[in-house]
Amino acid sequence: MTQAHASYHHGDLRAACVRAARELLEEDGSAGLSLRAVARRAGVSATAPYRHYADRDALVSAVAAEGYIELAGHLAAAHPAPRTPADLSAVAVAYVRFALDRPAMFRVMFAEPCDPTNEERAAATAAMREYVRAIVHGVFPDSDPEALSTAVWAFVHGLAFLYLDGKLDASSPETVSAEVDAAVEALLTVAPTTSRPESAPAEQVTA
Secondary structure, three states, X not given: OOHHHXXXXXXXXXXXXXXHHHHHHHHHOHHHOOHHHHHHHHOOOOOHHHHOOOOHHHHHHHHHHHHHHHHHHHHHHHOOOOOOHHHHHHHHHHHXXXXXXXXXXXXXXXXXXXXXXXXXXXXXXXXXXXXXHHHHHHHOOOOOHHHHHHHHXXXXXXXXXXXXXXXXXXXXXXXXXXXXXXXXXXXXXXXXXXXXXOOOOOOOOOO
């Protein structure tokens, strides 16, 4: 008997469906995720999941919402209050490690169609965005928090997918950590060493 089936009881169908969906994700990735498959895994009728989820996108959104909450907790555990670029790099490493350790969940969170009206997912993504904005502002208090947090998130998120898609070396956790740490620190600490010279007036051409 599966964990989802064992824990299912009347009134807990929503949680049982999400748990079953997560089990299927771990086993087969998102390709095997459907309401019918979730119903089989949870040990309920094929129509039972529709009591809470109108379609696959709605179920995926519920799963993704849990993923965002877990990711935020994972990042906070890496460094509770970043104050330096090095601290922020530690959070970036944790972000990429989450993606590599839980690739199916990460892809559901960021690469699967979702229900745009799902309140759980909307709240979780908003909380995640605010978390990123807050930690970036803590490190760079004089910056534009919206612009810089978007840039930092986009950069680290891009790194995560480059590793997931095999474009960067993910052969060991140590390699990933070192490369991500170096990349993020390089981005956040780079500064121009010289001022751009003013344009010199064009020389007059004489006959």
